[in-house]
Amino acid sequence: MTVRREGNTGDKTIAPPRELDEKPRTRPVRMMRWFVIVGVLLALLVGGLVGFNAFRAHMIAQFFANNKPPAVTISAVEAKSEVLPNLQRAVGSLAAVHQVNVTSDVSGRITDILFTAGSRVTKGTPLVQLFDKPEQGDLANYKAQATVARLALDRAKQLAARQVGAQVTVDTTQAAFDQANAGIAKTEAIISQKLVRAPFDGVLGVRQVEVGQFLTAGTQVVSLTDLSTLFANFTVTEKESGRLSVGQTVRVSVDAYPGKKFEGRITTIEPQIATETRNIRVQATIANPDDILKPGMFADVIVVLPEKPPVITVAETAVEYTLYGDSVYLIKEKKEDDGKTSLTVERTFVRTGDRIDGRAVIEKGLQPGDKVAAVGQLKLQSGAAVEISKDPLPQIPEKPPLN
Template sequence: MRRWMIIIGGALALLLVVIVGFNHLRSEGIKKYFASMKPPPTNVAVAEAKSEVLPNLLTGVGDLAAVHQVNVTTDVSGRVTEILFTAGSKVKAGDPLIQIFDAPDQSDLASYKAQTLAASLALDRAKALAAKSFGPQATVDQSQAAFDQAQAAVAKTEAIISQKRIKAPFDGDLGVRMVELGQYLSAGTQIVSLTDLSQLFLNFTATEKDRAVLNVGQTVRIVVDAYPGRTFEGKITTIEPQISADTRNVRIQATLANPDRILQPGMFATTTVELPPKPAVVTVPETAVDYTLYGDSVWLITETKDANGKASLKTDRTFVKTGPRIHGRVVITSGVKPGDRVVAVGQLKLQSGSAVAISADPPPPIPAQPPRN
């Protein structure tokens, strides 16, 4: 029994050694397998950080106003006897628009002209008699006063008649007609709007801190919703000399030529002012920056070599400080140097230290949109 017990114990010990050794060899084999098995590199699109001088732009919003715009009204009361314009037509300065009944005034004018003629003849006779010492100087003075009064009455009546023939004060486009033939108009009644569309004002505001970089003569570009994709250009002509105490903004006015007459007063406009250029800055594509609550970051690509000298590419997340965005690129104030390569597309599949391969596909094109700070 003792011998059998020794044999069985030895066999069990040998079996235990074999099981432990097998498990150890299997664990080591698994470790070596996973250590040698690496995931394939992730394909990413790569862009290079550039040092470039970006346009220094100041953006805002404003609205358009006509340089010359007026609601044509009547100075005197009266009945409309003629309408001499067509709504929506173009007129020249001095073109008649409406005629108000003026027959009594025309009669008064004829009477005053006759009185002027009689006063002129009486004055001539008084002067002739006075020159021959046949008449007193007082008669000459009275005749002169009568003649002047008659002329003044003629001038006054002609002015009243001119007030009853409403004319266009400048070249422009007429709006909707607001009166009817035979209508009695009170002084100040609106007849029609008149707008000169050849030039327009652009009114917008800028913050107090931007006042130092704004000057008369700087170029302003605008876009309007009515004509997407088109840009219109003008010049700053006036800067309000006072800062608003309520908003701390300064009012700015630019003048734009409107040769095609497609821009209209009242339109909303997105404005961009060209400022003096700033020093060169480092930029990367907008798609290369990850914006998170923990900060902005990019994935930098670095080249490493193994023991055999074989080169490979890896990525590391690097936190950066960003600046303005313009033309699809972002200014990087710290964290990236010119010439550094960053991942432009494919960041969602990356982890720090991930192996990457540069994709043959180029980075996405810059979106077609106006420059924005």
């Protein structure tokens, strides 16, 4: 295609097609230049934002690195390898070895009360006198009959020896004499029953009768208890019974005397298992110094079993018991960048065993010599810095406090 150009003079010039194609290309070059400029600016802006965020994060990290929280003050204990007493715990009650409600064997009216309630008596001490005048009269009558019969028997024997009297007379008088003596023995037995006596040494209880009261046979007069020795009756499971044997030492404690132990020995193990509970009854005999223990008291019983091998233990307060498992805070040494050594804690899960006298057995998770936090765990978490207090550990109470 040919284009004509006309000037003022009217000359016509024919322009080649290349000149026409070069003029429109100036606009796309300018647009590309603007795109490049805008892209560079956006890149600078994004780079500035990224750099600013990185710088801010670095400064925040540096700030927290230089401003660590203060170390938590705790009390620490050391895990030890020791031989703990092998104990079997049970609960039971105390019972008297000798205890009875004193009663009368015969009926009668009380004429005299010869004891003071709560006093200590010995075997044979008179307690209550019943009316026995008729029996005393019968006794005198039988004694008189016995005297007459003895005289008649002696005379009959003398006559028979001289062959003057018959042998039948001797036999008759002998029978009369024996009958009179039998009457004396029976009446004396009734009279002895009219006087109620203590069957053994012990302490009397509350008086249940009054002077002038008609006492029927079998009615309780007073209770009598021998407090010098008591039984501790308790039960163990079928599984635990295999570790018990007669003669093993037991330690008994009661709520009335906290902190005090009473020692004894197992004297009886029931030979059969209760089908209802699958438990076995065990009875121990314990001494009762000063008669301070009373029958019927609730008792905590500890049976001392043969010793076990050494185990690892820590203070019971060092163990945290949760639904997720038992754990301790293990204290570790950490070297800082400046070369100094600091202490940190790490929560370590452990497997616990028995708990005896404020010590907890650690079956798995610790080694002898490891230090763990014993007081102040509520303020700790894994990785926390700590410092060990020099104050002594608080005493463990004999029994947990009541809510």
